[in-house]
Amino acid sequence: MSNLNIVYHNNGEVSIKDIGHKLDINESKWDALIDLIFEKHSQVFFYGVRLDYFNDDLIETIQYASDDFLINRNDNFQQILFKVKEANVRLSRGLIGKIWGYYESPSLIFLKDKSNQDSVVSVLKVSRFYDSLLNSVNGICMLYQSFEEDVLWIKSNDINVEIEILKKIGF
Amino acid sequence: MDPLAEKFYSVNPYNYTDNNPVNNIDPDGMETYYGDEARAYFTRLQSMAINNEDDKKKKKRNSGKNDPGKSYIKGIIGGLDNTWQGITGQFTLGGMAKGLANTVTFGAISSADMLMNGYTLINNIPNYDVDDYAYGAGFVTEKAAEYFVLKKALGKVDNALNFNLNEGWGVFEGKGLKVGNYKVDALYRNPRSQGGTILSIKQQKTGGNMLRWDFGNAHSPATGKIYHSTFRFNVNGNTYGTTGQAPVGAPFIFWKYKQK
Numbered sequence: 319m320s321n322l323n324i325v326y327h328n329n330g331e332v333s334i335k336d337i338g339h340k341l342d343i344n345e346s347k348w349d350a351l352i353d354l355i356f357e358k359h360s361q362v363f364f365y366g367v368r369l370d371y372f373n374d375d376l377i378e379t380i381q382y383a384s385d386d387f388l389i390n391r392n393d394n395f396q397q398i399l400f401k402v403k404e405a406n407v408r409l410s411r412g413l414i415g416k417i418w419g420y421y422e423s424p425s426l427i428f429l430k431d432k433s434n435q436d437s438v439v440s441v442l443k444v445s446r447f448y449d450s451l452l453n454s455v456n457g458i459c460m461l462y463q464s465f466e467e468d469v470l471w472i473k474s475n476d477i478n479v480e481i482e483i484l485k486k487i488g489f
Numbered sequence: 490m491d492p493l494a495e496k497f498y499s500v501n502p503y504n505y506t507d508n509n510p511v512n513n514i515d516p517d518g519m520e521t522y523y524g525d526e527a528r529a530y531f532t533r534l535q536s537m538a539i540n541n542e543d544d545k546k547k548k549k550r551n552s553g554k555n556d557p558g559k560s561y562i563k564g565i566i567g568g569l570d571n572t573w574q575g576i577t578g579q580f581t582l583g584g585m586a587k588g589l590a591n592t593v594t595f596g597a598i599s600s601a602d603m604l605m606n607g608y609t610l611i612n613n614i615p616n617y618d619v620d621d622y623a624y625g626a627g628f629v630t631e632k633a634a635e636y637f638v639l640k641k642a643l644g645k646v647d648n649a650l651n652f653n654l655n656e657g658w659g660v661f662e663g664k665g666l667k668v669g670n671y672k673v674d675a676l677y678r679n680p681r682s683q684g685g686t687i688l689s690i691k692q693q694k695t696g697g698n699m700l701r702w703d704f705g706n707a708h709s710p711a712t713g714k715i716y717h718s719t720f721r722f723n724v725n726g727n728t729y730g731t732t733g734q735a736p737v738g739a740p741f742i743f744w745k746y747k748q749k
Binding site for chain 2: 323325327329331333335339340367368370371394396419420422423425446447448462464465466467468469471
Protein backbone atom coordinates (compact mmCIF):
# COMPACT_ATOMS: atom_id res chain seq x y z
CA MET A 319 0.00 0.00 0.00
CA SER A 320 2.18 2.78 -1.33
CA ASN A 321 1.67 6.51 -1.07
CA LEU A 322 -0.53 5.92 1.93
CA ASN A 323 -0.01 7.36 5.38
CA ILE A 324 -1.55 5.31 8.20
CA VAL A 325 -2.44 6.51 11.69
CA TYR A 326 -3.86 4.47 14.54
CA HIS A 327 -5.98 6.63 16.87
CA ASN A 328 -6.62 6.17 20.58
CA ASN A 329 -10.32 5.47 20.12
CA GLY A 330 -9.59 2.45 17.89
CA GLU A 331 -10.06 4.25 14.59
CA VAL A 332 -7.52 3.76 11.83
CA SER A 333 -7.12 6.46 9.22
CA ILE A 334 -5.36 6.03 5.88
CA LYS A 335 -4.42 9.13 3.94
CA ASP A 336 -4.06 8.72 0.20
CA ILE A 337 -1.26 11.22 -0.21
CA GLY A 338 -1.89 13.74 -2.94
CA HIS A 339 -5.11 12.15 -4.15
CA LYS A 340 -8.79 12.43 -3.47
CA LEU A 341 -10.03 9.15 -2.02
CA ASP A 342 -11.47 6.82 -4.67
CA ILE A 343 -12.82 3.60 -3.20
CA ASN A 344 -12.91 2.11 -6.71
CA GLU A 345 -9.12 2.08 -7.05
CA SER A 346 -7.33 -1.27 -7.00
CA LYS A 347 -5.10 -0.13 -4.14
CA TRP A 348 -7.99 -0.86 -1.79
CA ASP A 349 -8.64 -4.39 -3.12
CA ALA A 350 -6.51 -6.29 -0.61
CA LEU A 351 -7.96 -4.42 2.37
CA ILE A 352 -11.57 -4.80 1.25
CA ASP A 353 -11.09 -8.47 0.36
CA LEU A 354 -9.66 -9.12 3.81
CA ILE A 355 -12.55 -7.43 5.55
CA PHE A 356 -15.12 -9.11 3.33
CA GLU A 357 -13.68 -12.55 4.12
CA LYS A 358 -14.30 -11.93 7.82
CA HIS A 359 -17.91 -10.88 7.29
CA SER A 360 -20.96 -12.17 5.46
CA GLN A 361 -22.75 -9.05 4.24
CA VAL A 362 -21.89 -5.53 3.19
CA PHE A 363 -24.09 -2.44 3.14
CA PHE A 364 -23.66 1.03 1.70
CA TYR A 365 -24.62 3.69 4.22
CA GLY A 366 -24.74 7.34 3.13
CA VAL A 367 -25.57 10.44 5.16
CA ARG A 368 -26.06 13.96 3.77
CA LEU A 369 -26.61 13.86 0.05
CA ASP A 370 -24.55 16.50 -1.76
CA TYR A 371 -26.80 16.68 -4.79
CA PHE A 372 -29.57 14.66 -6.40
CA ASN A 373 -30.26 13.42 -9.91
CA ASP A 374 -31.94 10.45 -11.56
CA ASP A 375 -28.57 8.84 -12.16
CA LEU A 376 -28.23 8.30 -8.41
CA ILE A 377 -31.43 6.24 -8.24
CA GLU A 378 -30.47 4.24 -11.30
CA THR A 379 -26.99 3.49 -9.93
CA ILE A 380 -28.42 2.41 -6.58
CA GLN A 381 -30.82 0.06 -8.37
CA TYR A 382 -27.92 -1.61 -10.19
CA ALA A 383 -25.71 -1.88 -7.11
CA SER A 384 -28.19 -2.87 -4.43
CA ASP A 385 -29.67 -6.16 -3.35
CA ASP A 386 -32.08 -4.76 -0.84
CA PHE A 387 -32.94 -1.09 -0.17
CA LEU A 388 -33.39 -0.75 3.58
CA ILE A 389 -33.48 2.94 4.64
CA ASN A 390 -34.37 6.11 2.75
CA ARG A 391 -35.06 8.75 5.39
CA ASN A 392 -38.07 10.92 4.47
CA ASP A 393 -37.76 9.56 0.91
CA ASN A 394 -35.24 12.31 0.16
CA PHE A 395 -32.02 10.23 0.16
CA GLN A 396 -30.44 12.29 2.95
CA GLN A 397 -29.83 9.03 4.81
CA ILE A 398 -29.77 5.75 2.92
CA LEU A 399 -28.85 2.16 3.64
CA PHE A 400 -28.84 -0.67 1.16
CA LYS A 401 -27.32 -4.12 0.91
CA VAL A 402 -24.64 -4.25 -1.76
CA LYS A 403 -24.30 -7.14 -4.18
CA GLU A 404 -21.06 -9.01 -3.51
CA ALA A 405 -19.80 -8.51 -7.06
CA ASN A 406 -20.10 -4.76 -6.61
CA VAL A 407 -17.69 -4.89 -3.71
CA ARG A 408 -15.15 -7.54 -4.67
CA LEU A 409 -15.06 -7.57 -8.49
CA SER A 410 -15.81 -3.98 -9.42
CA ARG A 411 -16.58 -1.08 -7.14
CA GLY A 412 -17.36 1.36 -9.94
CA LEU A 413 -21.02 1.71 -8.99
CA ILE A 414 -20.27 2.01 -5.29
CA GLY A 415 -17.55 4.55 -6.05
CA LYS A 416 -20.07 6.59 -7.99
CA ILE A 417 -22.66 6.58 -5.20
CA TRP A 418 -19.86 7.29 -2.70
CA GLY A 419 -19.23 10.57 -4.55
CA TYR A 420 -22.82 11.72 -4.03
CA TYR A 421 -22.55 11.70 -0.24
CA GLU A 422 -20.77 13.87 2.25
CA SER A 423 -20.49 10.95 4.67
CA PRO A 424 -20.35 7.72 2.65
CA SER A 425 -19.48 4.39 4.25
CA LEU A 426 -19.45 0.64 3.84
CA ILE A 427 -20.75 -1.45 6.74
CA PHE A 428 -19.53 -5.04 6.93
CA LEU A 429 -21.66 -7.38 9.05
CA LYS A 430 -20.47 -10.71 10.38
CA ASP A 431 -23.77 -12.37 11.26
CA LYS A 432 -26.58 -12.12 8.68
CA SER A 433 -29.20 -12.52 11.36
CA ASN A 434 -28.23 -9.09 12.72
CA GLN A 435 -29.40 -7.25 9.60
CA ASP A 436 -32.65 -6.13 11.22
CA SER A 437 -30.70 -4.79 14.19
CA VAL A 438 -28.51 -2.72 11.87
CA VAL A 439 -31.59 -1.20 10.25
CA SER A 440 -33.41 -0.51 13.49
CA VAL A 441 -30.36 1.10 15.16
CA LEU A 442 -29.62 3.39 12.21
CA LYS A 443 -33.27 4.42 11.95
CA VAL A 444 -33.11 5.67 15.53
CA SER A 445 -29.59 7.12 15.46
CA ARG A 446 -27.58 7.72 12.31
CA PHE A 447 -24.21 7.89 14.10
CA TYR A 448 -21.54 5.26 13.57
CA ASP A 449 -20.83 4.77 17.26
CA SER A 450 -24.49 3.91 17.91
CA LEU A 451 -24.18 1.02 15.48
CA LEU A 452 -20.75 -0.10 16.67
CA ASN A 453 -21.91 -0.09 20.28
CA SER A 454 -25.19 -1.91 19.59
CA VAL A 455 -24.53 -4.64 17.03
CA ASN A 456 -21.72 -7.18 17.30
CA GLY A 457 -19.48 -8.09 14.38
CA ILE A 458 -19.43 -4.73 12.60
CA CYS A 459 -16.56 -3.22 10.64
CA MET A 460 -16.95 0.14 8.93
CA LEU A 461 -15.02 1.91 6.17
CA TYR A 462 -15.89 5.58 5.84
CA GLN A 463 -14.89 8.99 4.60
CA SER A 464 -15.17 11.99 6.88
CA PHE A 465 -14.44 15.69 6.29
CA GLU A 466 -11.04 15.02 4.67
CA GLU A 467 -11.54 14.02 1.07
CA ASP A 468 -8.29 12.07 0.92
CA VAL A 469 -8.66 9.94 4.05
CA LEU A 470 -10.30 6.53 4.50
CA TRP A 471 -11.27 5.61 8.06
CA ILE A 472 -11.72 2.11 9.48
CA LYS A 473 -13.34 1.06 12.73
CA SER A 474 -14.37 -2.37 13.93
CA ASN A 475 -15.93 -3.60 17.15
CA ASP A 476 -14.21 -6.98 16.77
CA ILE A 477 -10.68 -6.90 18.19
CA ASN A 478 -9.59 -9.89 16.08
CA VAL A 479 -10.67 -8.19 12.86
CA GLU A 480 -8.94 -5.01 13.98
CA ILE A 481 -5.67 -6.88 14.54
CA GLU A 482 -5.90 -8.58 11.14
CA ILE A 483 -6.48 -5.23 9.46
CA LEU A 484 -3.53 -3.63 11.22
CA LYS A 485 -1.30 -6.52 10.14
CA LYS A 486 -2.54 -6.27 6.57
CA ILE A 487 -1.87 -2.58 6.21
CA GLY A 488 1.53 -3.05 7.79
CA PHE A 489 0.98 -0.91 10.82
CA MET B 490 -10.13 48.52 3.09
CA ASP B 491 -12.87 50.99 3.99
CA PRO B 492 -13.79 52.92 0.84
CA LEU B 493 -14.74 55.84 3.07
CA ALA B 494 -11.51 55.72 5.09
CA GLU B 495 -10.73 59.38 4.45
CA LYS B 496 -13.87 60.38 6.33
CA PHE B 497 -12.69 58.64 9.49
CA TYR B 498 -9.06 59.50 10.15
CA SER B 499 -9.46 58.59 13.81
CA VAL B 500 -9.89 54.89 13.12
CA ASN B 501 -7.85 52.30 11.26
CA PRO B 502 -8.98 52.03 7.61
CA TYR B 503 -9.12 48.23 7.97
CA ASN B 504 -11.62 48.33 10.82
CA TYR B 505 -15.05 46.83 10.34
CA THR B 506 -18.10 48.40 12.02
CA ASP B 507 -15.95 50.55 14.31
CA ASN B 508 -14.30 47.47 15.76
CA ASN B 509 -17.55 46.10 17.14
CA PRO B 510 -18.94 43.46 14.78
CA VAL B 511 -20.94 41.94 17.62
CA ASN B 512 -23.36 44.81 17.98
CA ASN B 513 -22.96 46.67 14.70
CA ILE B 514 -23.42 45.77 11.06
CA ASP B 515 -22.24 47.26 7.80
CA PRO B 516 -24.08 45.48 4.99
CA ASP B 517 -22.45 47.19 2.02
CA GLY B 518 -19.33 48.82 3.47
CA MET B 519 -20.78 52.29 3.09
CA GLU B 520 -22.41 52.89 6.45
CA THR B 521 -22.20 51.36 9.92
CA TYR B 522 -25.44 50.62 11.78
CA TYR B 523 -25.10 50.59 15.56
CA GLY B 524 -26.82 48.52 18.29
CA ASP B 525 -30.60 48.89 18.10
CA GLU B 526 -30.26 50.52 14.72
CA ALA B 527 -28.45 47.42 13.47
CA ARG B 528 -31.24 45.18 14.77
CA ALA B 529 -33.86 47.44 13.20
CA TYR B 530 -32.02 47.27 9.88
CA PHE B 531 -32.08 43.49 9.99
CA THR B 532 -35.79 43.45 10.85
CA ARG B 533 -36.37 45.76 7.90
CA LEU B 534 -34.61 43.27 5.66
CA GLN B 535 -36.98 40.58 6.91
CA SER B 536 -40.00 42.78 6.24
CA MET B 537 -38.75 43.42 2.75
CA ALA B 538 -38.63 39.71 2.21
CA ILE B 539 -42.19 39.15 3.36
CA ASN B 540 -43.53 41.97 1.22
CA ASN B 541 -41.44 41.03 -1.70
CA GLU B 542 -43.97 38.72 -3.31
CA ASP B 543 -45.90 41.77 -4.48
CA ASP B 544 -42.86 43.39 -5.95
CA LYS B 545 -43.25 42.68 -9.65
CA LYS B 546 -40.14 44.63 -10.47
CA LYS B 547 -38.10 42.22 -8.40
CA LYS B 548 -39.70 39.33 -10.24
CA LYS B 549 -38.74 40.90 -13.53
CA ARG B 550 -35.17 41.41 -12.44
CA ASN B 551 -34.96 37.76 -11.39
CA SER B 552 -34.84 36.64 -14.99
CA GLY B 553 -31.73 34.54 -14.63
CA LYS B 554 -29.45 36.78 -16.63
CA ASN B 555 -27.21 37.23 -13.59
CA ASP B 556 -25.34 34.36 -12.00
CA PRO B 557 -26.34 33.91 -8.35
CA GLY B 558 -23.42 31.57 -7.81
CA LYS B 559 -20.84 34.19 -8.79
CA SER B 560 -22.57 36.87 -6.76
CA TYR B 561 -22.65 34.51 -3.85
CA ILE B 562 -18.93 33.78 -4.04
CA LYS B 563 -18.29 37.52 -4.02
CA GLY B 564 -20.49 37.67 -0.94
CA ILE B 565 -18.54 34.89 0.75
CA ILE B 566 -15.19 36.54 0.12
CA GLY B 567 -16.49 39.89 1.32
CA GLY B 568 -18.19 38.29 4.30
CA LEU B 569 -15.17 36.31 5.42
CA ASP B 570 -12.96 39.32 5.03
CA ASN B 571 -15.34 41.48 7.06
CA THR B 572 -15.56 38.84 9.75
CA TRP B 573 -11.85 38.35 9.98
CA GLN B 574 -11.05 42.07 9.98
CA GLY B 575 -13.73 42.65 12.57
CA ILE B 576 -12.66 39.90 14.92
CA THR B 577 -8.94 40.56 14.70
CA GLY B 578 -9.60 44.28 15.05
CA GLN B 579 -11.59 43.64 18.18
CA PHE B 580 -8.84 41.54 19.73
CA THR B 581 -6.17 44.18 19.20
CA LEU B 582 -8.11 46.85 21.03
CA GLY B 583 -6.56 47.85 24.33
CA GLY B 584 -8.47 47.19 27.50
CA MET B 585 -10.68 44.51 25.95
CA ALA B 586 -9.17 41.59 27.83
CA LYS B 587 -11.26 41.86 30.96
CA GLY B 588 -14.63 41.63 29.30
CA LEU B 589 -13.53 39.55 26.34
CA ALA B 590 -15.09 36.25 27.42
CA ASN B 591 -18.51 37.80 27.92
CA THR B 592 -18.26 39.73 24.68
CA VAL B 593 -17.33 36.64 22.76
CA THR B 594 -20.05 34.53 24.34
CA PHE B 595 -22.66 37.13 23.54
CA GLY B 596 -21.27 37.51 20.04
CA ALA B 597 -21.45 33.80 19.35
CA ILE B 598 -25.05 33.55 20.52
CA SER B 599 -25.96 36.68 18.62
CA SER B 600 -24.33 35.29 15.47
CA ALA B 601 -26.21 32.02 15.82
CA ASP B 602 -29.52 33.90 16.14
CA MET B 603 -28.76 36.04 13.12
CA LEU B 604 -27.72 32.95 11.21
CA MET B 605 -31.14 31.43 11.86
CA ASN B 606 -32.88 34.67 10.95
CA GLY B 607 -30.86 34.89 7.77
CA TYR B 608 -31.95 31.41 6.80
CA THR B 609 -35.61 32.26 7.42
CA LEU B 610 -35.14 35.41 5.41
CA ILE B 611 -33.71 33.63 2.42
CA ASN B 612 -36.29 30.87 2.52
CA ASN B 613 -39.05 33.47 2.28
CA ILE B 614 -37.80 35.35 -0.72
CA PRO B 615 -38.43 33.18 -3.76
CA ASN B 616 -38.61 36.23 -6.03
CA TYR B 617 -35.53 37.94 -4.78
CA ASP B 618 -33.17 39.52 -7.23
CA VAL B 619 -30.17 37.22 -7.69
CA ASP B 620 -27.75 39.78 -6.26
CA ASP B 621 -29.96 40.37 -3.23
CA TYR B 622 -30.32 36.64 -2.81
CA ALA B 623 -26.59 36.14 -3.04
CA TYR B 624 -26.10 38.98 -0.60
CA GLY B 625 -28.45 37.27 1.84
CA ALA B 626 -26.61 33.98 1.46
CA GLY B 627 -23.32 35.80 1.92
CA PHE B 628 -24.74 37.28 5.10
CA VAL B 629 -25.60 33.81 6.40
CA THR B 630 -22.13 32.59 5.52
CA GLU B 631 -20.54 35.54 7.25
CA LYS B 632 -22.57 34.90 10.38
CA ALA B 633 -21.60 31.23 10.40
CA ALA B 634 -17.96 32.20 10.03
CA GLU B 635 -18.28 34.82 12.74
CA TYR B 636 -19.97 32.34 15.05
CA PHE B 637 -17.16 29.89 14.46
CA VAL B 638 -14.35 32.41 14.98
CA LEU B 639 -15.93 33.78 18.12
CA LYS B 640 -16.49 30.34 19.57
CA LYS B 641 -12.96 29.34 18.75
CA ALA B 642 -11.68 32.47 20.42
CA LEU B 643 -13.60 31.56 23.52
CA GLY B 644 -11.85 28.20 23.50
CA LYS B 645 -14.80 25.91 23.97
CA VAL B 646 -17.69 24.53 22.02
CA ASP B 647 -20.93 23.47 23.56
CA ASN B 648 -21.73 20.35 21.57
CA ALA B 649 -25.20 20.07 22.94
CA LEU B 650 -26.10 23.50 21.58
CA ASN B 651 -24.01 23.74 18.47
CA PHE B 652 -24.35 20.41 16.79
CA ASN B 653 -27.78 19.26 17.88
CA LEU B 654 -29.86 21.78 15.99
CA ASN B 655 -32.64 20.00 14.12
CA GLU B 656 -31.58 16.71 15.68
CA GLY B 657 -28.02 17.30 14.57
CA TRP B 658 -28.89 17.94 10.91
CA GLY B 659 -27.92 21.59 11.39
CA VAL B 660 -29.30 24.99 10.51
CA PHE B 661 -30.51 23.95 7.08
CA GLU B 662 -32.00 20.61 8.16
CA GLY B 663 -29.80 18.44 5.99
CA LYS B 664 -30.96 19.65 2.60
CA GLY B 665 -28.77 22.73 2.75
CA LEU B 666 -29.26 26.23 1.44
CA LYS B 667 -28.99 26.23 -2.33
CA VAL B 668 -27.68 29.30 -4.14
CA GLY B 669 -27.26 28.74 -7.85
CA ASN B 670 -25.04 25.69 -8.13
CA TYR B 671 -23.78 26.04 -4.59
CA LYS B 672 -24.97 24.40 -1.40
CA VAL B 673 -24.36 25.77 2.07
CA ASP B 674 -24.74 23.91 5.37
CA ALA B 675 -23.91 25.02 8.88
CA LEU B 676 -23.56 23.69 12.41
CA TYR B 677 -24.31 20.00 11.98
CA ARG B 678 -23.05 16.82 13.57
CA ASN B 679 -21.12 14.33 11.53
CA PRO B 680 -22.04 10.65 11.78
CA ARG B 681 -18.47 9.77 12.77
CA SER B 682 -18.58 9.95 16.57
CA GLN B 683 -18.22 13.36 18.19
CA GLY B 684 -17.47 16.47 16.18
CA GLY B 685 -19.25 18.45 13.59
CA THR B 686 -19.09 20.87 10.74
CA ILE B 687 -19.35 24.57 11.41
CA LEU B 688 -19.69 25.64 7.81
CA SER B 689 -19.66 23.83 4.49
CA ILE B 690 -19.84 25.38 1.03
CA LYS B 691 -19.78 23.14 -2.00
CA GLN B 692 -20.69 22.98 -5.65
CA GLN B 693 -23.42 20.50 -6.40
CA LYS B 694 -21.30 17.95 -8.20
CA THR B 695 -18.97 15.09 -7.33
CA GLY B 696 -15.91 16.41 -5.53
CA GLY B 697 -17.50 19.84 -5.30
CA ASN B 698 -16.20 20.71 -1.84
CA MET B 699 -15.06 24.32 -1.72
CA LEU B 700 -14.74 25.23 1.92
CA ARG B 701 -15.32 23.48 5.22
CA TRP B 702 -14.63 24.25 8.83
CA ASP B 703 -14.80 21.21 11.03
CA PHE B 704 -14.58 20.37 14.67
CA GLY B 705 -13.22 16.95 15.62
CA ASN B 706 -10.25 14.65 15.27
CA ALA B 707 -8.50 14.59 11.93
CA HIS B 708 -6.07 12.16 10.33
CA SER B 709 -2.84 13.96 11.02
CA PRO B 710 -2.06 15.01 14.57
CA ALA B 711 0.34 17.61 13.20
CA THR B 712 -2.36 19.84 11.76
CA GLY B 713 -5.30 17.91 13.09
CA LYS B 714 -6.07 20.07 16.05
CA ILE B 715 -9.63 20.01 17.20
CA TYR B 716 -10.56 22.78 14.72
CA HIS B 717 -9.36 22.66 11.16
CA SER B 718 -10.36 23.42 7.63
CA THR B 719 -10.38 21.88 4.20
CA PHE B 720 -10.76 24.06 1.15
CA ARG B 721 -10.19 23.97 -2.56
CA PHE B 722 -11.59 26.38 -5.09
CA ASN B 723 -10.77 28.03 -8.38
CA VAL B 724 -10.60 31.76 -8.90
CA ASN B 725 -9.64 33.21 -12.28
CA GLY B 726 -8.21 29.89 -13.44
CA ASN B 727 -6.04 29.37 -10.35
CA THR B 728 -6.59 26.59 -7.81
CA TYR B 729 -6.25 27.38 -4.13
CA GLY B 730 -6.10 24.78 -1.35
CA THR B 731 -6.00 20.98 -1.55
CA THR B 732 -8.14 17.95 -0.75
CA GLY B 733 -6.27 17.56 2.56
CA GLN B 734 -6.73 19.26 5.88
CA ALA B 735 -5.35 22.72 6.53
CA PRO B 736 -4.91 24.91 9.59
CA VAL B 737 -8.07 26.55 10.77
CA GLY B 738 -7.20 30.04 9.57
CA ALA B 739 -6.04 28.96 6.11
CA PRO B 740 -9.21 29.96 4.21
CA PHE B 741 -8.72 33.54 5.41
CA ILE B 742 -5.38 33.65 3.62
CA PHE B 743 -6.29 31.34 0.75
CA TRP B 744 -3.98 33.13 -1.70
CA LYS B 745 -1.00 31.67 0.17
CA TYR B 746 -2.26 28.19 -0.74
CA LYS B 747 -2.14 28.70 -4.49
CA GLN B 748 -1.34 25.49 -6.38
CA LYS B 749 1.23 25.48 -9.19
